[in-house]
Amino acid sequence: MTDVNTKITQLRNTEWNGKRIVVFLHGDYDFLCKVFGLSGPQGTYPCLWCLTTKKQLQESTEKEPRTFAFLKSAFEKFKIESGEDKRKAAQYHNCIHEPLIDIELHKVSPPYLHILLGVVLKHHRMLEQAADRIDKQIYEDKNPDRADNSRLLSNLGNNWQKWMQKQKEIAFLEGCVAFGEAESSSQTWMEQLENAQEELETISHTPLTSRSGPVCSQLDAVLDKHAITPQSYHSRSFTGNHCNKYLHPEVFKDITASIVRTTCEWTSNPFIVDDANEIKLNFDLLNEAYALVHNDISHTYPIAPVSLSSIKTNIDSYMATYRRMFKKKVIPKQHILESHCLPFIQEHKIGFGLVGE
Numbered sequence: 001m002t003d004v005n006t007k008i009t010q011l012r013n014t015e016w017n018g019k020r021i022v023v024f025l026h027g028d029y030d031f032l033c034k035v036f037g038l039s040g041p042q043g044t045y046p047c048l049w050c051l052t053t054k055k056q057l058q059e060s061t062e063k064e065p066r067t068f069a070f071l072k073s074a075f076e077k078f079k080i081e082s083g084e085d086k087r088k089a090a091q092y093h094n095c096i097h098e099p100l101i102d103i104e105l106h107k108v109s110p111p112y113l114h115i116l117l118g119v120v121l122k123h124h125r126m127l128e129q130a131a132d133r134i135d136k137q138i139y140e141d142k143n144p145d146r147a148d149n150s151r152l153l154s155n156l157g158n159n160w161q162k163w164m165q166k167q168k169e170i171a172f173l174e175g176c177v178a179f180g181e182a183e184s185s186s187q188t189w190m191e192q193l194e195n196a197q198e199e200l201e202t203i204s205h206t207p208l209t210s211r212s213g214p215v216c217s218q219l220d221a222v223l224d225k226h227a228i229t230p231q232s233y234h235s236r237s238f239t240g241n242h243c244n245k246y247l248h249p250e251v252f253k254d255i256t257a258s259i260v261r262t263t264c265e266w267t268s269n270p271f272i273v274d275d276a277n278e279i280k281l282n283f284d285l286l287n288e289a290y291a292l293v294h295n296d297i298s299h300t301y302p303i304a305p306v307s308l309s310s311i312k313t314n315i316d317s318y319m320a321t322y323r324r325m326f327k328k329k330v331i332p333k334q335h336i337l338e339s340h341c342l343p344f345i346q347e348h349k350i351g352f353g354l355v356g357e
């Protein structure tokens with residue numbers, strides 16, 4: 001990497017029209033951790049910009065910053081004292097390789113695309129878990145006066161979809177029998193109808209598993225409606241475009257409204273319906289709070305100092321909403337958003353669209 005570092009130094013010393021060139025580094029978080037020699041987001045000290053521990057990032061308190069010189073000296077100690085024993089990485093603040101590129105960390109852009117993908121996916125996974133809980137409540141509801149659909153889910157578990165499909169087939173065949181013109185074809189329809197009715201009787205119970213109930217399983221169809229199709233070959237994750245669409249109020253509110261709508265179709269139990277309404281309310285607040293932050297910083301325009309306090313308020317408000325809903329679930333990407341995005345904007349006065357990966 002000597003060549004690269006020499007060229008970076010040359011660039012830094014280059015002037016154009018009386019202006020000195022500033023060299024930034026950006027990339028996704030795994031790349032940045034590799035470049036600067038850190039273990040990565042799973043380490044005890046997961047943050048490139050400060051010395052927070054995984055445990056401490058649940059709180060919003062400020063931590064001692066890292067510097068390029070610190071990364072170098074921590075790695076030297078790791079090399080000499082531990083003999084590069086990775087089991088002792090935490091004793092050296094997870095600095096396990098020599099930093100490759102000589103750029104001060106305040107010129108390294110927080111990976112906003114990575115943060116966006118992580119945050120929106122985290123919200124959606126939490127929403128799926130909440131929808132799953134509603135399905136489980138409907139499935140386990142033993143009230144003798146419960147709605148027919150609720151009874152169906154209790155009786156059939158995962159096989160509720162098979163039963164619904166068979167019912168549709170029967171309705172179609174009944175139509176064919178009623179309106180079939182030729183005598184011979186009418187008999188064929190009748191045979192098929194009788195077979196389908198027999199098959200319906202044989203559908204039995206299998207326990208309800210995760211993401212298989214009606215409330216959770218319809219979420220993918222709503223995403224699809226908004227052209228958000230999670231990549232199944234990539235752990236059902238989102239792309240940047242998916243996240244942009246997701247954060248439009250008409251999209252995330254449609255997704256949460258579908259939870260209430262489907263719950264009401266499947267149960268009349270007021271406690272379960274209340275839970276569904278509360279999920280909608282909370283996730284709408286959460287997505288609204290994050291969408292404000294996203295709109296503030298995910299663009300290519302200059303950011304004036306006068307806007308900084310409103311950006312800080314929006315980030316703090318989002319994190320407070322998140323922590324209130326999900327205790328001890330802050331991920332390193334949210335810590336970077338909370339602690340390191342604003343100082344970068346404050347120093348460089350631009351949105352992350354210009355310096356993001």
Ligand SMILES: [Zn+2]
Pocket residue numbers: 047048049050051052063335336339340
């Ligand atoms: Zn940090």
